[in-house]
Every structure is written in structure tokens, then in C-alpha cells.
Amino acid sequence: MHTYITRRILILIPMLLVITFLIYLGIELMPGDAVSFMIGPEAAANIPIERLDELRESLGLNDPFLIRYFRWLGGIFKGDFGYSLSSGVPISQIVFSRLPATIELAIAALLFSTLLGSILGIISALKKGSILDNVLTVAGMIGLSLPQFFFGLVAIVIFSLNLGWLPVGGRMMPGYEKFLDRLPHLILPAIVLGSSLTGGVMRYARNSMLESLNKDFIKTARSKGLPEWRVNFIHGFRVAMTPVVVLVGFRLPMLVGGTVVIEEVFQWPGMGKEFLSAVRGQDLPLVMMIALFTVSAVLIASFLIDILTALIDPRVRLE
Template structure:
């Protein structure tokens, strides 16, 4: 197993390096001087042309492209993403401030959708052909088809404005310190964000469970006189879990990047909201840094999915 994990990590390293190269190339092609996003804009405004030229030389901006890329890449490994061209603050501090809010929202939505979607999908498979199965199938289709922002607006209108049960926006109120204090603000956006993923997990779990129940080893387990719950839970569900794990693993970075709309609807102070603000203000370094962060999350999710799949199904690592 350790050899399999090391092999997967070694495969991801050149992919991550190539992605960093493409991001830097995008920064090079964006309008403006590279100095404007490598140092604090306040310090930049107080410099004369001679000082700016000396600064460019000291930063290696007169060097060939591959040398400049290597300097940027080594700074990136040290956590130095440069500066925002509009706010003048380090991009690393922006990410450190905004990312926890997005991870909190995406993490809760992922847990809700995983548990609820898996249970409903398995239950629908066990009730195949019944009214319950048909109803759950229709609900799943609606969850996949209707945009998330529509559910968000309906939730704000019903539970926030009409009933007054939950706050309509923001992450916290003044004085909120603990997670439980912020929980009322988290309920609506996390539930809305989990709707589409719950529907997807439910459909995958149902199809996978039906496929597992038709296998010969299920018939063998039943012929041995095992209880039906044991056959379904220990034999069927374990095999059906593999494609569901793959779906869930790759949905985590999608939740991080796809929370842009939900963060806008609920004014959630996360990385998605910051991304929209950076696009509107043409703050290219922030845009590219967030894009790099999202892509790296995809690579990390790929590694996690491979490891979990190998743990669930030993044939994966043996076949590798």
C-alpha cells in the first residue's frame, strides 16, 4: 500500500509543476508591470523611474523567462504569492483569511451530502420499482437540474425573511466566537450547497448498489443463509461504495470552487466571494492565485480518491 501511495505522489509532482508554470505564464500575459503585483503598491507609488528600474533588476525581471519563473516558483513554495494590485495586501494573507470560511462551508456541505445521498441512494435501490424509489428518483433529478442560486433565494425568502428562523447572510455576528455561535449562519448556505451533490451521490449510490446486488457473490451470500441486512450492508454496500467515493472525492474541489454562487447569494466571506471581487477589479494576481489553489485542490482530491479506492478495493493497488 505504501508503494502505491508513493507512486501516486510521484505522478502528481510533475503535474503540479506544469500547472504552476501555466499559472505563471498567465500572469506574464496579463496587462501591467510584473512589479505591480510583486511588491506593496504603497511602496511602489513612492518610487521614481530610476528606483523602479533598479528594483526590476534586483527582482530578476530583466532575466530570461525561465529564470524569472524559477524565482517566482521558489517564492511560491515559501508561501509568497505576491501582492494584490488593488488592496496592496499580501495574497497569502487574503487566502489565509478567506479560505477557512470556504472550507467550513464546503466541509459541512460535503458531510451532509455524503451521508444523506448514500443513505437515500441505497434505500432507493432496496425499494426498486416501488413508489418510494420513483419519488426519490424524481427528487434526485430535480436536485441536479435546478440551479443552486434558485434554492438559495427561495431559502432566504422562506426561512430568513418570512419565518425569520435563520439569518439571511454573513458568517457571524459581532461577538460570535465559537463554531456553535456561527452555526445559524451556516445552516442555509451549507444545505443549499449540498442539494446538488446529494442528488448526484444518491443517483450514483442507487445505480452502484443495484449493480452490486446483481453480482454472483450476493447470491452466494444469500444461499449461505446470511441475514438480508448483512448481505446488503457488508457485501453489497461495500462494493457499491467505490464509485461513490470517487464522486465525493472529486466533488470536494468542485465545492470549493463552485461555492462562488452560494457565497455571493448569502454574502459568505469565503474564497469564492474574493474571487468575484478580484475579477471585477481586474486584480489578476489574486485571480490566478485562487485558480492555482483550486487546481491544486483537484490534484490533492485525486490522490485522496486513489488512496481510498485502493483501501476499499485491493484490486486497484494490485492492478497498479
């Protein structure tokens, strides 16, 4: 097991380095530089070229690409993420102030989609070929194909504007800091975000449950005269949930970076909304760090899922 973990770490490190290089290269290929974004084209037209060159030299923008890349990478290793071009605030302060809101929304959506998708998937598997199975399959396909922004706007119109049950958007009212105070604001965006994930979880749970019910140990349990509910939920359900657990493990880091649409629709003050604002304002250092953070979270989650899978199934370590 130690050899397997070491091998996975040795693979993870160069992957992270390659990703940092690709992110920096992508920003480098964009037209303009930090000075042009900070000053703006209109203001830059009234500033002497010599002054702009001096400013680029002081910021190190005239250095070769690789030197600037390794300087940026070294700053990351030291915990220096740079500063936002639009606000001048340290990027680390922006990221860590927005991250709790995104994690809160992502976990709520993940719990909702996992519980609902697993229950519906198991019911669909146990009722295979029935009308209920067909209805749930169609509903799952609709959930996967329905655009999140459309579903979010419809939910706001129905539950916020017409019925008045839930707030339109935001994370909390001024002066309220407890989780229970934020809960009404969390329900609607979490359900909308989780609904788009429920269909995938339901499909995984259904297929895994059907495969589990065809295993020999299930036939053995039935031959011993065990009740059907015990065969399905004690023996079949436990094995069927392994692929779903792996899926959920991958979904969480993807949700952290994939809540842009929902956070914009519901004005949720998280990483996704901040990333969209940084792109609009051409705040390149902030865009780079949010992108790097999101991709790194996906890779680290993949590493942890590999370790968890190896613990569950020793054949993975042997392969």
C-alpha cells in the same frame, strides 16, 4: 505498495509544475501588467512614461517571461506568495484568513449531501421500479439541473425573509466566535450547496447498490437464510459505499474552489467570494494563488484517493 506510491508521486510533481506554468502563462497573456493594474489607466495617463518604465524595471516586469515565472515559482517554494495589488496585504494572510470559512461550508455541504444522497440512493435501489424510485430519480435530476444561485435566492426569500427562521447571510454576528453561534448562518448555504450535490451522490449510491445486490456473495448470504435487512445493509451496503467514498473524496477539494456562487449569494466570507472580488478588481497575484491552491487541492485529493483505492483493491496496484 511503496512502488505504487512512489510512482504516483513522480507523476504528481510534474503535473503541479505544468499547472503553475499554465496559470502564469494565462495571466501573462492578459492585457496590461501589474503596474497598469496598480496605478489604473486614468492615473497612468498623467505619469511620465519614463517613470512607469522605472517602476516596471524595479518590479522585474521587464525581465523575460521564463525568468519571471521561475522567480514566482521560487517564491512559492519559499512560502512567499506575494502581495495583493488592491490591499497590499500578503496573499498568504488573505488565503489563510478566508480558508477556514470555505472549509467549514464545504464540509457541512459534503456531510449533508453524502448522508442524504446515500440514504435516498439505497432506498431507491431497494425499491427499484416503484413509484418512490421514479420520484427520487426525478428529484435527483432536478437537484442536479437547478442553478445554485436561483435555489439560494428562493431559500433566502422563504426561510429568511418570509419565515424568519435563519439569517439572510454572513458567517457570524459581531462578538460571536463559537461554532454554535455560527451554526444558524451555516445551515442555509450548506443545504443549498449540498442539495446540488445530493443528486449525484444518490445516483452513485443507487447504481452501486444495485450492482452489489447482484453479486454472488449476496446470493450466498440469502441462501444461508439471513434476514433481508442484514443482507442489504451489512453485506450489500458496505460494498456499495466504496464508489461513494471515492466520489466524496474528490468532491471536497472541488467544493473548496467551487463555492463562488453560494458565497456570493449568502455573503459568506470565504475563498470563493475573495476570488470573485480579486477578479473584479483585477488583482492578478491573488487570482493566480487562489487558482493554484484550488487546482493543487484537487490533484492532492486525487493522489490520496488513488492510494485509498489501492489499499481497498489490490488489483489497482498491479495495474
